[in-house]
Every structure is written in structure tokens, then in C-alpha cells.
Amino acid sequence: MRYVDEFRDAKLVKGVLDEIRRTITQPWTIMEICGGQTHAFLQYGLDEMLPPEIELVHGPGCPVCVTSLKLIDKAIAIASQPDVIFTSFGDMLRVPGSEKDLFAVRAAGGQVKIVYSPLDAVKIARQNPDKQVVFFAIGFETTALPNVMSVIQAQTLGLKNFSVLVSQVRVPPAMEAILSSPANRVQGFLSAGHVNAVMGYWEYLPLAEKYNLPIVVTGFEPLDLSRGLQMLVKQLEAGTHEVQNAYPRTVTKQGNLSAQKAIERVFEPCDQQWRGIGMIPMSGWKLRQEYATFDAEQRFDVGDINTQESEICIAGEILQGLKKPIECPAFGTLCTPSNPLGATMVSSEGACAAYYRYGRARTRQA
């Protein structure tokens, strides 16, 4: 397959890894922000091919994992109401709420539908004028645009039965939260290429400057990841702290300007709760006042919700890069993808799910 196979070429990857080995002289702790990258490292076995000096810690870039428990409980409450069709990306259905998940709502007769795109949810709203159709608009900057487009399309069509339950999060404030923590160990970031495709990387320049730390925009194929690491290690060894782009076939410095404009039209920045991490100032987006009629939180009164997190789950520490999944006593025993205690075991971008799916038989786990 063109544009894919060349980035999975064993020889090219080996060449880059050899180059890293020649450059590296000391241990470095590197965080890949994006859960998609965590999965790619493990899916290709690339993590085990790296020189031992590189320690990868896994970042909070998993939209399913960081969506607050309160909002998931709200989603479950809304989805349980009669005459509601609740639509969502598939991964969200298995995320444990305080008492149950959306799959349980569906099993109990609630109408919960998996959609591939937020625009499919708008289509469902058009086809079911007598139902309230809600879309669970979660995600980072990458999904912000399709989520925003669903609202714009519903407005254009004059749909009165469509709303979105929003949990939008942004990467740069999360990076700042990690870097400003006294427990921080991260010395360099692989930045999430898909987020940068939308937002560019101009926002990251002040971060690199303020914290004296290199950031490399990185793609998702094995060769992309290897090249990202190569540029980062070179900077770390040289003591520089630039923002570099190892994913130029997709990412430009300014990003997708018309996408940014559409997002700004519908969303405005807000403080946001991150599951397992807590409140990060101005780290989210919410609907602007002009679009409040599409806000599911205002449309449905679900009363007070008391949340109850699992006492065993250490997802918060994992999302901050403080611990690895295998340091959790419940990993692979009490907590598995079939019976997850935390969201990090659910998502196709969650670090625990990646360790479970690809890494359980490994010897080099600790």
C-alpha cells in the first residue's frame, strides 16, 4: 500500500535505530503524548528494539481515558432516557462509569448507537425527527473539527432534535501541567502528529522555551516514530530545546487554518476536568453561548450525579507518566479489557490496553 508500506520498511527503521545508537550516550526519559503512538510502539514491537538508554513514558493523549467520570455518568443518564438515541464513538461504550457503562444501557433497552463520524449522528437525527439524538463529542483537537462540523451542520439543517455532550481537551495545557509538576521526569516530548496536523505547532514554541525541553512533532508509523526519536535524542545529547517537525508530509507550523477557524467559531476555551488527573486550567473547549441550544447538558436535566472511582485503579498516575501499567497490582488480574476498572484499559489508545494486548507475554516488562 503506497504511503504506508515505505513507513513500515524494516531496513529503513533499522537504519534510523542504528543512528540513534551511535548518537546516544546517556539515559533519557521521553514521553509520547498520544495513545495512538503508544499503541504503535507496542503493536510493531518497536519499543523492544530501542536502545536501552531510552525510557518511554506514556502520555495522557487518550480522549477516552481522560473524559471525566462525571460526564460519563451524565452520558449514561441521558442515554437511559426514553426517546433518546445516544450516539458515540465505539470505544466510549465500554468505559466504566460509577456503576455501569453504555453497553449496559444498551443491553437494558436504551438506544445507544456506535457511529464512525459525528456527521452520522446528524444523519440519524434527520431520520428520527421524533427522537432526541445526542452525540458524545469527546476528544482532543483532532476530533474537535468533526465534532464542530456536526453542530454547524445541525444548525444549517435547522435540526431541533440534535445536541452534543461535549468533553473537548487540548494537548498544550496538559503538557504544561506535566512539566510544572514537581514529580515530572519527562525530558523530551514526541508531539502527537494528528493534533499538529490540525493545530500546527506554533503553540508549542513557548513551552519548549519556558521548560528548556525539546519537542518533536511525530507521526504514527514505525519509521515516523523512529525518526521522531532520532531528532529528539540528537537534541537531548546536544542540549538544545527546539520544536522540530518529523512529520512534514502532514504537519505545517501554522496547521489547518480553516479548521482552526471553524473550531473557534463554535468552541471557546474553558477549564476542564481530566479523569485521573484533575482540573487543568483552560485545557478544554466548550460550546459558545451562540450554540448553547445544541448543548446536551442544558437540554437534559439529569440531576445531581455522585461519582465513584475505583479505589484500586492507578490510571491517573499512568496518564501523567508517573507509573507504568504493569506497576498496577490489578493489571491483567482484576483489571482486563473485558472487565476494565479504568478507562486506560478500555481505549484503543489507552496505555493499559496496549500493554495488555501486545505485551503481556514479555520478559522485559519491568
Add this chain to the structure above:
Amino acid sequence: MTTRNIKHEQQISPFETASCPMPLRHNEQIVMGHGSGGKMTQDLIKNIFMPHLVSAPLAAANDFAQVSLPAGSNLNGYLSISTDSHAVAPLFFPGGDIGSLSICGTVNDVSMSGAVPLYLTAAFILEEGFDMDQLERIVLSMQQSAEEAGVQIVAGDTKVVEKGNADGVFINTTGVGWVPTEHRIGGEQARPGDVVLVSGDLGDHGIAVLGARGDLGFETDIQSDIAPLNHMIQAVLQAAPHTHVLRDPTRGGLATTLNEIAVQSHTCIRLDEAAVPVKPAVRAACEMLGFDPLYVANEGKLITIVPANEADAALTAMQSSKYGEHAAIIGKVEAEPIDRVLLKTVIGGTRLLDVMAGEMLPRIC
């Protein structure tokens, strides 16, 4: 139908004043009466099933089918029996339909013991209102698959349920085959040193059905790989008489099936990702949806595990078969770590290939 009924009425009602019309004959749709066991059921059997499904036991019209072991078996060996219920949406999809699926699925399951499949039964659960022409298409497709596999359908049953209580048609088939004594085939027979082969491109069926459901959001011309595998299996057994395992990677795909075999035989199966055949279009569809073709369903693929010295012969036998053109050696069986499937990735890394947890979900971004 209306024209036929009117004509019929006119013939038997010479008196213009007589106003007791014959009941409608319901030739276009299934109605509850077709499951009554009475005249309508007999008509259904006579008009839809019998013209296509031809065998001596069916023609005998008894409550049972009396069948013989094949000539030459001398009553030695074993019987291999398998049953499977088939429910698929949509009923017709590129490359097949529920009819071919119900025959090939059971023929293949019976054959995975090394058996020569001989006889099948077919039981239908029909939803009230189901289109009669569609039913006939399904029955015809069953007959074609049975003919290709060389099996006879010897007994059948029909039930009708009220509208809404089924999804068009469900078909259960049970198959019987004869296993010659010399074969010892099963998942538990895999041995360290064995070689793992697959008969062709993986994931076609799963992607074809998703495409037919309109779930992909893009067009594909992928056809289901539905096929009876019994002839290929007999060719493999001729070429590689010490074959240890035969298995068809249906739901859950290759990864799930190999995990079952690793656990049954307490071995480690080491798979070479670069050697696994997948069509470019299926790979592209999987890339876009975030699926792994190793977990996507197949309906006409065969996994064979044979001693190393018979691997080339087995490969040639598969490649010479109608359904095995793209057959390939994809891995080997090792002693440790037991109960595990390990994958050598395309870039040369190694990772665990686990079973799928629950349903396959498309990724978010």
C-alpha cells in the same frame, strides 16, 4: 399471484352468485400457515425446497433419513458431526448469501477432522412476511454449494415465527462425515517443530459483509471468500498424511483461531506478519477503520499445521486447489512460551498476538 387466484376462482365457481372465494394462496410471502405442518407446509416443501434439494432420503419423505457409510469404509473409522446456526445481516452480500454460508460453514466444520463430509440436515426458521423469491434464491444457493462440496441434504425442517421475532431467515445445518481411522487431527495435536500454513488472503468475508451493511462509509469491491474447503482438505491430506491440525479461521479471525490451538496443544505459535497474505483492498479498509485483518472473519480459509517435512507438499497441494492459490507458510510451532501466539512484526519486532476482547471497535482518531 392475484391473476392466478382469480383464474382459479373462475374455474371452480361457475355460479356468478356464489360468494365463497378460495382463500388466498400466499405464494409470494411466508405466512404463519407455512409453518403449520399442514397443506401449506407441504406446498412450501414441494414448490421451494424439493425442486432444488434433491436426495433419495428427502424424496422418501419420512420423519427420518436413512443413510449409508461410503463404500470402502468397511464400517471402519469414525463419524464426524457438527452443527451450526446461521444468522447474518444482510442475507445477501457480495460473494455469497446465508444459503451458501449455511452449507459451507458446516461442511467446513465437519471436514476439519479430516472427514469426508457426506450428509447435511437443514432447519429453517422463517419470519412471517419473508419474500418467497428470496427464499428460493437461498435454497438454490444451498443446493449449488452442496453440489460443489459433494454432500447430500437428507433431512429438513421449517418453522415460521411471527413478524418481528426473527430477522428474515435463520438456518441451522448439521453435517455428518466419515473419518478414516488413520487420521488424528485436532487442535491438541500441534507439536513444536510443526509448520503453520494458511490457504489464502485473510479478512475478505468480514470486510465484504461490513461493506454490504453500508457500514464502511466507502465503496469496496471485496467479495466474501465463502467456499467449501473439503476438496482442498482431502488434497492436503493426500500430500501431507501426518497433518496435525486443520482449522477454519471464521469469527475472531486468524489470531483468535491460532490462540485456541496454542492453548489446546500447550505450545507457542510464532507467526510472521510479513508472510500473512492480505488483499491490498482489505488492508486499506482495515487501515481506515482501525481494524487488524488478523482478527477479521473468513468463511473459506484453511489453517493447516503439519510436520516440517510435509510443509512443502501441503503448500503445493493448497496452491493447486481452486481456493488456495495464495496459500502461504506463515509461521511455526515452538515449545515455549506455552499457550501463546507471538507475532514477528513487519519491522522485525516481536509482540504478543492476543485474542480479541469483545467486539471490534473502530478507533476514534
